[in-house]
Amino acid sequence: MPLIQVWMRKGKPSAYKAAISESIHQAMMSVMKLPGDDYFQVTHELEEENYIFDPNYFGMPRSPDFLMIRLSFNARPAAMKQALFEAIADNLVASPGLRREDLGMSIVETTFENWWAHGRRVDNDTGTDSRIGKA
């Protein structure tokens, strides 16, 4: 039951925002083996003056399309997190067509006991949702 937060500048069409959401979700499913219905994302569209970033970062220009993504979920191995970042970036480059320079991502990890949803089933052997793959 991850929580995904996206921040972006206001004013993009619905299809563009839907493509962002779908691209992230597909990466979560393919890399973390989440079930398709384990899907929760919030998008915060902000006015330019409330969405502040340097137009250059490490010498690379950022455009107004710059997107910040925060992912929250239970602790995962470093290699899986790295694979997730790359899959999200690849998917967003493909659709809606973002530049890699216009992406920032971060993960906040918590423990399994820190999530609650009605009817959520816990596998006592693995400490994870019983439906989630072991990959």
Added chain:
Amino acid sequence: MPLIQVWMRKGKPSAYKAAISESIHQAMMSVMKLPGDDYFQVTHELEEENYIFDPNYFGMPRSPDFLMIRLSFNARPAAMKQALFEAIADNLVASPGLRREDLGMSIVETTFENWWAHGRRVDNDTGTDSRIGKA
């Protein structure tokens, strides 16, 4: 000094939102023994296309009233966190009348040194606010 974030679909009346806030706050006080003035909540009301969740989760239908709550505070024992989740769910079912299936909650724990408020008093013996109960 917890920070509580609530996400919901836009358009609910003020009384409905106030009931959500009060239900969460009452649970924080009763389970975590917070003083009544230790109250901080932000509610993000989002357009439908910016508030994305699967209409079914683990086989249970979610309605447009689905509410996501994130609680941030210092580390607490697992049993207290579980009791808090249940108290919040119970309170929200009672007022404003949410279904348990329409609730998602997560906790981000930090250390005591990671909070700042002017005049905040620290109990060096317990590492907590000196006013907060030991429960």
Added chain:
Amino acid sequence: MPLIQVWMRKGKPSAYKAAISESIHQAMMSVMKLPGDDYFQVTHELEEENYIFDPNYFGMPRSPDFLMIRLSFNARPAAMKQALFEAIADNLVASPGLRREDLGMSIVETTFENWWAHGRRVDNDTGTDSRIGKA
């Protein structure tokens, strides 16, 4: 690559919001030795009914100007975090002229591997961005 979130009541002029952003950024640079372009902040302006805090906290009155700041970055020593809190408070008192009683701050620390930006360079010896000072 920190992520800074600011919550405030809606309706302040642009110059006021820009002063808040600049005051926080200056403190990040001076205390944490971040490069100037390592700058990312989102400001959430909320309606009064969506921005809830007790008008008194620990016996001190809070005004409608109350500001909540969340800082997310890699783990830092406690002394540096304390210095950062004080520097941010000092800067915000100076500009835009906030009262210390109207400030709340918290930090969420993550590991270095939990951040991604295209072209980000990692110093394998220190586990930090190679450009960031060691202070």
